[in-house]
Amino acid sequence: MYLWLESDKTSCLILQRQLAKYVQRLDEDEEEKSSKQKRGILPKQATQVMKSWLFQHIVHPYPTEDEKRQIASQTNLTLLQVNNWFINARRRILQ
Template sequence: MSKELKDSLLRKFGGRIGSLKQEFTKKKKKGKLPKEARQILLHWWTSHYKWPYPTEDDKISLAETTGLDPKQINNWFINQRKRHWKPSESMQLAIMGALPLPHPDQYIYHD
């Protein structure tokens, strides 16, 4: 009886079960972005290192070029700034509103 029931259920719902398995494994998949996408983002990062805040147009362009979602682009830049960018002291004060923002040529990176 059990085998007959299993076979009957698989015939009726086998296709749906397979697609659900794919859907669940897709959602669980997290990790690194594709290498080509990371290289494109890193290229933008290094050429804008003094002020690594892409405009909305930059983000759209990067999303189209990399094939990533805009949310992935935003998250990558947030994480990259947290991990690898420290603005100069004057930039930190300007961000907090204590000083006017300096001209981009005056941005200084400190290790």
């Protein structure tokens, strides 16, 4: 006689659990977003050094690993920042 009531309670519990999991995922996503580093603007002097290298080597704009390390130490940037700058610069040139 009250079977439909039991199934409604079960459905409600299932929905509550799903909602709780969803809210937890939203909270985790928000924490992850806030812990990510923000986009940084490179120092003007550093970009000038890299632009200069790029225009001197416009025919083959691919610095060697040694050249990248040298540019990184000269500009006080990380090797990753130098790599990314050259990747983005080449992409912009081709557009």
